Amino acid sequence: MSEFDFNDERDRKRFYRSSNWLKLRQEVLKRDHFECIECAKKEGTVTTTEDATLEVDHIEEIKTRPDLALDIDNLRTLC
Template sequence: MTRKPMRPCNFPLCSELTAGNYCQTHQQQTVRLYDKARDPKLVSFYKSSSWLSTRQAVLSRDNHLCQHCLQEQRLTPAVMVHHIQEVRKDWEVRLDLDNLISLCDACHNKVHN
């Protein structure tokens, strides 16, 4: 098994070598900053039993397949359930099955980038 080459931490002025993006010290800092910036209401929602059961229902409905890949005749396991209309923009549709779609990680990243 090959290992990722070591490279400098992405944190400004840090020269610690790491296989990931950040050294252990700065990884913890970036996680803390990320969590601090997140909306507590959204964090709570994504941990709720109503979201977890709705998410499972969507994955089952879509046969655990990425719906974007499926449109291109590719079978790719879905790992994400994506809100078509963002929860931040319309809280009322957060559990609406018609607003949810199963996606693979790559397609989910394409949608958000």
């Protein structure tokens, strides 16, 4: 069971400030070469931090799948 209640906005904010999340976020950005994977796949373009603000997105939402909150395979870089 997670220490965070992802249905509670305050707990979600606390999660996104946690050292575990911040470290994993950097790993995902590095894995995805600091590029939006959707732009690269769908449009054949490269969107980087120089072009847009990049977000690390949960594929399966944490509200419904809190067990995947820190699963790197459930994360992707988007712009």
